[in-house]
Amino acid sequence: MTPMTWAEIQPLLWQASIETGYMVAVSSALTAVGGLLLGVLLVLTGRGGLLATRPVNLVLGILINIGRSLPFIILLVAIIPFTRALVGTTIGTEAAIVPLTVAAIPFFARIVETAIREVDRDVIAAARAMGASRTEIVFKVLLREARPGLVAGLTITVIALIGYSAMAGTVGGGGLGDLAIRYGYQRFENTVMVATVVLLVVFVQLIQSLGDLIVRWLSRK
Template structure:
């Protein structure tokens, strides 16, 4: 395969991977942030302490994190079909990507929020701040560097997950590597996809580090 033939394939696969990772990142950020905040609020000493609820949420997160992504892809095929009407393609791949990443990010969110100085929370309570005010103006605000760092790690993981989605026809660089690189023994395709994935990860990590550094100095 010549570079003239490979170029359009790499461009299409790259845009598909960017689409999968981009959409699943937004959904993961929303779902993981909500779940992580609930884990903190319902935990011992939390603003909405509820031990049974916390145990159920913790169990959901632990089960989600313990499943290898390749198994999750297959296990939730009926759910994926119910959501998007198909199990093949980039839109279908977004479902398992999001389901697999939300528990991962939720634990990171929980850890970042728990590292917020308890004295700051106590001071907000003493000043009569509402629960919502404490969550949005204290917990999330103080935890921003940790949250962004955690989201960066999650996005990097999503890039890897999106490549694995190619095994089941999810599209993107992983699908290109499987169909053209592995099945047709085109080493050039394999090398090109690996290089692009490395570039993606480096760009994401660099951008995330810059944002964390900026937030830490504010």
């Protein structure tokens, strides 16, 4: 088999990069919303929380732990019926977004819980003493004070999603992982394999640098 030329590889890399960026961007946005909601609920319903409810907190904790305990490749296959019911297919970037989001939400929810629990209890007590409502405490105290930790956690989650998106390529999820499997591995195109690895590293470095920049800016504020 004649090795592919760079002119043939370049458009494939461009398309795969766009697909990876799309999958990671959409799943990150959905994860940020879902994980933030679950993380806040864990804190509010936990011991000493504003809405302390032991049974609810216990159920949420179990569901999140189950989601975190499943390896992504197993989860990817296990929820195929759910993915098909939701988007009508199990192949392509649209389908890959479903397991990516399902896998990342529990992961980010625990990070949110940890970040919020690190908020100084005296700040919350002061807000209560000044007559702040529960909603105001959540949005103006807990989430506001936890912003650096939340952004740092979201950065870690997005980087994890980049790795997950590459694994989704093993089942036709599209993106750089799919390109690496179909051309780099199955067709023994070492140039494609190396190029996909380099691009994934670049993606990770850019996300990490941007996240660190935002965290430093929020910490100064």
